[in-house]
Amino acid sequence: MKTVRIVGVPEHFNFPWQMAIEEGAFEARGINLEWTNIPEGTGKMSQMLANEETDLAIILTEGIVKSIVEGNPSKIVQEYIASPLLWGIHVAATSDYKTVSDLKNAKAAISRLGSGSHLMAYVLGKNEQWDLEKLQFEIIDHLEGAVSALTQRKADFFMWERFTTKPLVDKGVFRRLADCPTPWPCFVLAATNKFSSEQARVLGHILEVINGYTAEFKNIPSIDRTLANTYEQKLEDIKQWMSITQWSQSKLSKETLEAVQNTLVDLKLIAKKLPPDAVLI
Known part of the structure; x- marks a missing residue:
């Protein structure tokens, strides 16, 4: 074997x-x-x-x-x-952010450097015509880390596969502002x-x-x-x-x-x- x-x-x-x-x-x-x-x-x-x-x-x-x-x-x-992959763009349910454009200059929670959540933040930034050199990141390791970072305001938004995070949206932990599909x-x-x-x-x-x-x-x-x-x-x-x-x-x-x-x-x-x-x- x-x-x-x-x-x-x-x-x-x-x-x-x-x-x-x-x-x-x-x-x-x-x-x-x-x-x-x-x-x-x-x-x-x-x-x-x-x-x-x-x-x-x-x-x-x-x-x-x-x-x-x-x-x-x-x-x-x-x-x-x-x-x-349909990446959901999530914020804390109690966050003041209402639209994706509000996230300009906000800090993204990412699992780690080189991860999909890291790279897709750049794709989102390009789509929104942000200054990519001004992107800010908080490394959170995994989904549970993202929950902690967003609820404690250590980061402002988090991109993750839409359906995996849907239960957190349903529970009122996250709010999904929009989706960003991979090209x-x-x-x-x-x-x-x-x-x-x-x-x-x-x-x-x-x-x-x-x-x-x-x-x-x-x-x-x-x-x-x-x-x-x-x-x-x-x-x-x-x-x-x-x-x-x-x-x-x-x-x-x-x-x-x-x-x-x-x-x-x-x-x-x-x-x-x-x-x-x-x-x-």
Whole structure:
């Protein structure tokens, strides 16, 4: 049995992996797939790939591209979610901020530098034509840290996946001002160069299994109820989320990679671009 380590955020996007593990689909291929939830998100997972603390990661596209350009010895294996991620722009429920334009010169809570919440603050700033050099950040590690930072006024706003934070909006902890979708497919599967080169056959088996699960995922009877119960979401929210979410079994295109790198350069988040074969398997 070959042990393979994989990390991802504890969100509904990754439920197909949990199903495949629980149903023994990887074990049937001789693979002991060890899944670890990383609530801190992409910045932490990029670090784990770089340090070879994991073999694989389900990770935000823009975050891992930035990390690879900066020297992370990893590559993107394929798309995982082909649809954009809908980032909710949240403030404390008691905050005086009423519109996104009010957030100019406000401080953003981010999980860590290089995270999706960090990079998307720049995307938001560009969309709003703010001075990006004046963006301010408060590092809060994870969602619970964001709750503390916003309610204690240590930060002013927080961007996170809309449906994951919806229960906090419903409870009156956060108010969502608007949404900011990513301009590209949101999640990819990334692998360390060591793993993809030394375990190419094992990686191929993992892809066959998970791509089979994601291709059929939406057709599973009552999967929306299962997700609602598992992630403590309202059924109507899960139905809406599933209607706009598309799992992928395809490679990330060179055109998409170019668009991501162009945006990161434009936002001055990377100093150079890499050719596709330096980023994609």
